[in-house]
Amino acid sequence: MTEPLRIAIAGLGTVGAGVVRLLTGNAELITARAGRPIEIVAVNARERKKDRGVDLTPYRWQDDLGLMAEADDVDVVVELIGGSDGPAIAFARKALKAGKGLVSANKAMIAHHGAELATLAEEAGKPLKFEAAVAGGIPVIKALGGGAAANEISSLFGILNGTCNYILSEMEQKGSNFADVLKEAQALGYAEADPTFDIDGIDAAHKLAILASLAFGTQISFEEVETRGIREIEAVDIERAAALGYRIRLVGETRYDDGRLFQRVHPVLVPVNHPLAKVDGSLNAVVADGNFVGRLTFEGAGAGAGPTASAVVADIIDIARGELQPAFGVPASALAPAAPAHSDAGKGRSYVRVAVADEPGVMADLTAILRDCDVSIESLIQRGDAGDGGVFIAMITHETEHSRLAEAVRRMADCKAVLSQPMRMDLLD
């Protein structure tokens, strides 16, 4: 195989322009490693005239995505349009049905339609690859499907959203509130104008659902990911967590036990000496535990034009080499169904922060609730003005069943002296 692999790129945002830049800038090296040239044949985007900082004149501009998906002179289409549905999924389906290989960086589309697309790819005998959909430049999908493929993975967790990690790191370093740091991040381009997908944990949940399917050989079930973002985290939580020896990170966790799939994206408290506590700024990290290999940790840039383009082109190189393994490691039809396991079925230590009226007897009321729910306290800090004459109480519990703590938090919320909804975060132990 020394003929060029001919590709078409749909979507020329940051990542699409990065892919063009990478394929042209490192062309010689890529040709050597792929064993053949990678040739861009056609490109598409909504706006033709926009300056993207790359020269697109050598490529056919194809306005019609449908024609691009079926173009005779294209072997592989690269979908960088984004969005779980709409033009992206229509393009992806059409291309696979037309017998094209498909490379995508679209986590939302894969999380929602990954199994369907994998089935279409297998029917066509063509590759479907999406390394760039998870953890940016970190080749974690290849690691799970290849380097760790001999292992039964028991659990996987990680920092999967660079925007949230950047915001939490900044809050930590500057003592600022969430809303202020978010505004700064938007001004600097680290957060989108509509940051919902990032800060509400949805983007991380997309990625977690994809990783869980790959790690455990289970059907993707994005809908079952318990998802909570970082909006409700206040400067006081960061400060109290630090005083107690922890940092707050938005962590995706998944485990598969007894046919039950646990999937959760939550802000958690991570001990300061834990590897994830040292993942700062917009970095991502993924940790997987295999039954023979033990613990593997992967860290790198979770987003950005260069890292994401690196992952996209790695997939293209794989295809150029003729690799054709199933998208989720095993054939889509062999992915096992998995019933969801809810987090409150487990146990562990937790952090609870509650704003209370500064009056006698409040602490007695709260500790009575905890006693009644059989929750015991490991450490507690009561200081700091919560506004409206209230004070903050922050505590860390001993290991307890999550269902008991959930009940205790419900009762606290009903307490007259409690001024706002108590905030609970679990510890990553």
Next chain:
Amino acid sequence: MTEPLRIAIAGLGTVGAGVVRLLTGNAELITARAGRPIEIVAVNARERKKDRGVDLTPYRWQDDLGLMAEADDVDVVVELIGGSDGPAIAFARKALKAGKGLVSANKAMIAHHGAELATLAEEAGKPLKFEAAVAGGIPVIKALGGGAAANEISSLFGILNGTCNYILSEMEQKGSNFADVLKEAQALGYAEADPTFDIDGIDAAHKLAILASLAFGTQISFEEVETRGIREIEAVDIERAAALGYRIRLVGETRYDDGRLFQRVHPVLVPVNHPLAKVDGSLNAVVADGNFVGRLTFEGAGAGAGPTASAVVADIIDIARGELQPAFGVPASALAPAAPAHSDAGKGRSYVRVAVADEPGVMADLTAILRDCDVSIESLIQRGDAGDGGVFIAMITHETEHSRLAEAVRRMADCKAVLSQPMRMDLLD
């Protein structure tokens, strides 16, 4: 392809037994991910009767390695004999010439004969794979050849020998001397009876030479790795380094600039908050910098039956899937020659420890030497008994040309008041 991939295993030490245990224990999962069963056909080791904790009765015991290399019912041979030459290389050559795929965990053999074996494999149109030769269970060879394949790698460094890292971690935690910790490590099975390859840095140098070839597409040149082990490190060095904010790690570093290949395995001082400073015990870590992906970090178990077997079987799964990329990422004939770059050509900060007679004027002598060589001191600790009435002086220099510091150290060694050879370690900045 649903026919079994038939393999023969030569060498049944810890890793060989681990491969048998993994292939049988995770058989169902491995079959699903490989797309076909992996079938052990024949096994071989020096002693047949030894109890290895695995049932070998289902497999043909093949005493003659030559016959095993050419057996008609074998598709892939797994070389776990060890040693750069002798039976391992004879077996590897014969198997490739007989048209078998070859999987090896043998870093010494690959470091010495990798290019020759890659050429034989390419001539036969068969795969050669050696993920287990570097960094145990961490799939770093696949990451460089696959996940990061689109990048020009500018530099790579890491902790590549678990025995040394275990010894340094123990010295750090217990304040013990090298010799005592080595004895303990041998008693616990963490170090070999003859620990030379590990503690003199040769094992790490084998791995570094392999990684450099993969990362930069250069010819392997193990002979050019500047190699220094950890024998000369004393408890006082660990303690002084800690007092100055550093930990000592045996680090392999490689860079490729202007056609010059820098390869060095040295004990270095790593800032306590650097990711490598947190790699404790027998863990390994590899850090690579790519021109698009940025910095990637991989961490995991660098040795042991389970992790190494995981890497061996990952290679077997790749072969079962029909993957056939060149062993070093590009065809062996395309690997670029690289002239060695010596470390003393560079510059940076360094640590120097010297035992001196406890008498007036010594410090003036040493600082005069440093001044004459144009080396300036950032920090200095003079305390602690060096025996024979001497004291230790430990210092960290400002950034300086290594050649100047080397000259200063030579002059110090000639100083009458200096009681033993000064010890220099560079800083990983």
